[in-house]
Amino acid sequence: MPAPTTCSPADLHDPTSAAYKKARRLHLKTTRNRSDHAEADWTPFRAAEKKYKARFPPPDLSHVLDTAALDPSRSEEVSRGGWRGSGSTIVCREIELECAEGPSESTKGYVFPSTPGLVLLPSFVPHEEQRRLVRWALCDQARHPNETNLDTHYVLPEDGLWNRYLDVHRSAREDDYIQPRASSSEPGTETQCEPPGPRKLISNEAAGKDNFSALSTTSKLPPAPSPTAHPAPASTLVPKLRWANIGWSYHWGTKQYDFSRGKGAIHEEIQTVCRRAVQSIRWDEIFHGPDVDSGDWGDGGPDWDTWHETYEPDAGIVNFYQTKDTLMAHVDRSEVCATSPLVSISLGCAAIFLIGGLTRDVEPTAILLRSGDVVIMSGPACRRAYHGVPRILEGTLPPHLEAGVDAGWQLYEEYLHSARINVNVRQVFPRGFVPSEVGQSAQGKPTRTDVQFA
């Protein structure tokens, strides 16, 4: 785990502090030979990514929507790390939520006329539930039978990497080394893998009912284990965790689901939070008028009026970010359902989320997402919009995710001080659709690779 820092991240915003001066020196050193001609070629999305990724000077967040700044009950959270956006910078409309059953802390949401179908539900997940979901993500999801980015390279403990890490700490026993996969396979038992070397950039075909059968039968080889991975203790690997699959399994190499692996479980509590979010929206207030009803809703036309009943999460990715990670602009187009809600839950440190349009040429909207916030991406304009996470904001762990008197939370707090967890839940198939022809992967058991993070 990273050692606790001696200066506060907020110091980075103070030009007289030692932390600021150090960051400035580093910046000048690393940018000395850089040409700035490239800037002219950047798309608006790329320019925004560059702006918010910048380590020095810290980016100005005055054009980032920060709805927590409007909520006095979140003032302590907002003061953390010296990062604060603006409560009024972006054109959005407040909506009242329908009182879905459950313990939601908020009654308000926000919609964005520039991106119909995008809904922000600030503070939707109550504090206690956030703690449960963090535990769920680390203990129960980043482990067998779910696939994680580390499975490609290491033979992870059967009870999961995080549980091993907790166990080593609690019992003060030796941290046994976790073995790399490349050196552990018996001769003759190696499975066929993708060729090693840099991953090719794949522009995947959007999934749909028409090409489902072809996509599901394309070959999905596992990536090759790294030949240079060394045996490592759990404490070294925990910060290297980047994602875990839930539900239908996503294959990073082809950017398609690998249905031959079968459908993994999506825990009841996650399903309930997602359903509660979708059912709290009066969709008729969102998708009305000629502009928003247009767009490609598929054969049957707009179906938002059925979502309260038909929404059914069946796949997802739990993303684990460290503060230096970014998620590049991308479109999630592998789901057969191209319009039904994708529900995205933020936990831990805050992040800047960018969402633009159907190309990178659309100027993105920047939203500051804090722990407990939920984003819904739905409808043809939003579900196929470019989006990404150019920055995790250092020092923004909210007080309710600190240990306080709960000694059992100490290791979670330590991890979360430099981490953000995002639970990104999708609906691959329309309700009732049974994939009759499931692709058989002739090559054996494929695994995902980490192409997502920069």
Ligand SMILES: O=C(O)CCC(=O)C(=O)O
């Ligand atoms: O971390 C986030 O907020 C977004 C993650 C995302 O876009 C994805 O997993 O596809």
Ligand SMILES: [Fe+2]
């Ligand atoms: Fe995404």
